[in-house]
Amino acid sequence: MADSAVSRRVDKGKAPARDAEPSEHTPLLASTSASLSSLEATFQHSHRRLYSRLLTVFLTSLSLCVLVFVLIALMFYSYRSHAYQIPPEEILQQALVVQPDRIDVLNASSTDGIWLMVQVRVGFNAGRVVGVSSNEDDGLFKDLWKSIGRWGIRQLDRVTADLAPIQVAPRTHPDVTLVTIVFPPLEITLTADPPPEDYTWLKPIQVPMCVKPTKDVSSLLHFVRESWKNGFVSVQASVAQAVVHGGRLGETGWRSHFIVSHSNVRPAINMKIPALPGLPPPGHNHAPPRFSDLVTLQSFEIGSFHDTLLVEANATAINPLPWNLEFSSPSLPFIISLPAPNSSTSEASHIPVASVYSHPFALTHPNISLTVSGSVIPLERNASGALSAFVSEYISAHDADIQITTPLVPNLVINTTFPAPHPKPEILRNVSISDMKIKPVGTTMVASGTVHALVVLPRGINVGINASRVFPDVLVFDGPVPSPGANESESDMERRSPPPTRPLPDPLPPRAFAHIRPDDWLPAECFPAPSPKHAGSTVAVSAHIVDVPLEVLPGREREFSNFVSKVIFGTQGALAGVQGEAAVAARVHGLPFANGRDGEMELTGLPFQGSVRIGKKSAMD
Numbered sequence: 001m002a003d004s005a006v007s008r009r010v011d012k013g014k015a016p017a018r019d020a021e022p023s024e025h026t027p028l029l030a031s032t033s034a035s036l037s038s039l040e041a042t043f044q045h046s047h048r049r050l051y052s053r054l055l056t057v058f059l060t061s062l063s064l065c066v067l068v069f070v071l072i073a074l075m076f077y078s079y080r081s082h083a084y085q086i087p088p089e090e091i092l093q094q095a096l097v098v099q100p101d102r103i104d105v106l107n108a109s110s111t112d113g114i115w116l117m118v119q120v121r122v123g124f125n126a127g128r129v130v131g132v133s134s135n136e137d138d139g140l141f142k143d144l145w146k147s148i149g150r151w152g153i154r155q156l157d158r159v160t161a162d163l164a165p166i167q168v169a170p171r172t173h174p175d176v177t178l179v180t181i182v183f184p185p186l187e188i189t190l191t192a193d194p195p196p197e198d199y200t201w202l203k204p205i206q207v208p209m210c211v212k213p214t215k216d217v218s219s220l221l222h223f224v225r226e227s228w229k230n231g232f233v234s235v236q237a238s239v240a241q242a243v244v245h246g247g248r249l250g251e252t253g254w255r256s257h258f259i260v261s262h263s264n265v266r267p268a269i270n271m272k273i274p275a276l277p278g279l280p281p282p283g284h285n286h287a288p289p290r291f292s293d294l295v296t297l298q299s300f301e302i303g304s305f306h307d308t309l310l311v312e313a314n315a316t317a318i319n320p321l322p323w324n325l326e327f328s329s330p331s332l333p334f335i336i337s338l339p340a341p342n343s344s345t346s347e348a349s350h351i352p353v354a355s356v357y358s359h360p361f362a363l364t365h366p367n368i369s370l371t372v373s374g375s376v377i378p379l380e381r382n383a384s385g386a387l388s389a390f391v392s393e394y395i396s397a398h399d400a401d402i403q404i405t406t407p408l409v410p411n412l413v414i415n416t417t418f419p420a421p422h423p424k425p426e427i428l429r430n431v432s433i434s435d436m437k438i439k440p441v442g443t444t445m446v447a448s449g450t451v452h453a454l455v456v457l458p459r460g461i462n463v464g465i466n467a468s469r470v471f472p473d474v475l476v477f478d479g480p481v482p483s484p485g486a487n488e489s490e491s492d493m494e495r496r497s498p499p500p501t502r503p504l505p506d507p508l509p510p511r512a513f514a515h516i517r518p519d520d521w522l523p524a525e526c527f528p529a530p531s532p533k534h535a536g537s538t539v540a541v542s543a544h545i546v547d548v549p550l551e552v553l554p555g556r557e558r559e560f561s562n563f564v565s566k567v568i569f570g571t572q573g574a575l576a577g578v579q580g581e582a583a584v585a586a587r588v589h590g591l592p593f594a595n596g597r598d599g600e601m602e603l604t605g606l607p608f609q610g611s612v613r614i615g616k617k618s619a620m621d
Contacts, residue, residue: 089265089268170235174266178219240264243260243261279294295370298316333408336354351383353379354374384601448548463590467541474517481578
């Protein structure tokens, strides 16, 4: 016992302490609590390290984002400053590329202007504006800087331009507005670095626009004349406000915050006038071509139809536009007027006679084919003289003056001519005198007989006609009418005044010995007749001459005596040639005068030539 106790005391300081023997009072979870405490400490340490790393990543990312944002802001400011330093006129001239392809006229009126649908290919070289176009001489850093700028342009993709109405004026007179152009906002695709001398990068768009010409037509015509004399068109456009924002129309994303605004933009436009086939080249102080030089009448037809006169004409016009531009136009209205006879003033000196419209047409090269249709409008009483003068000029192979206006541009007046037919049409044909008798009455000689003729209207005039009166002015020849010689020319015969004051030709034609001219119009009978080939309406006309004075021409008493001798002593009588001019008063079916239809007009200056054989039995009664 004592040894055991000693032994326990000796071992107490030398051996490691041993855990007490578990008893019924020892806690069962003592070791588990220690393990949990150790794990909790490790977890808290790991969390602290994760938070530190996340904070480091966040701060680093934030710094990078701030740096990138600052760089982008600096780049944006740099590019924007570069763009703002360039005048908007220079931007439009160097960066905006427009290639028109087609123009369609949608509608036109005198109040709203001309509505067009323009199809164009358009593109904007934004790389040139902000200075990021590629260049072989750029260094590495500069090329990288430009690459980022081109990337930004591609991200922006497109812009929307909203322009105030564009006023176009001559550069020499910028305060005189010629045309005002209005169109809605446009979406324009941006290009960072387009290929040089290649327009495949352009994007097609359709632009509806309204063009309003000035009402000061004199200024517009003056500009056209001066431009032709100079050989080029020089105008200045004026835009009060131009706003460009990024993105599509109505877009509200980040692109819409890119906004550039300019006021009082005044780009200049200079364009050379192309040479037109068959005309003197523009420039060199040449006068501009006349309307008749640009438009050529090919054919026309006037016909009676249901108590009216219908008009239709075909013409060609020189196409002044480039080959690659298509153009279409709807029907356009026009008014045709004739100069009033004996008018002394230019104002209110024309009488409207026809309302026509052009058929829809498109541009073709080298000439445009035009068709015009319409009808004669109700005419005032004084229009009869204007129509008579017009028709008389036409059938005399003289170009007749006409005036063309349009309600679309009320103050625009085109004075031109209606081309005469060539050769000169022969209106009176187969002229003859039957049952002609010559007898003395007191101290004068008188003639009687019946005049027969065919009235053949020129080709294209297919109207119902009824000749009611004629006025012959006849020279009588001893024998057939001689051909024009040294003493007479056709122009002398054509320059005779209309009846009843037509003077005798000077000098008198050879072998002419008498002059027959009634004191008044002669009643006529008219019957339809078959029309010759390539001719218009034809009627047979006859009129009786009863005791019309036969005036022996001055100095031709001998020729008259010889002719009478042939009549009296010849076995077959004598052949007398007749030549002169006649006037025919006719009613045209469907010609609408204000006081009724089928108005009458006079055709004057109708030359004729024929012959008559006068025998002994019929010569003197």
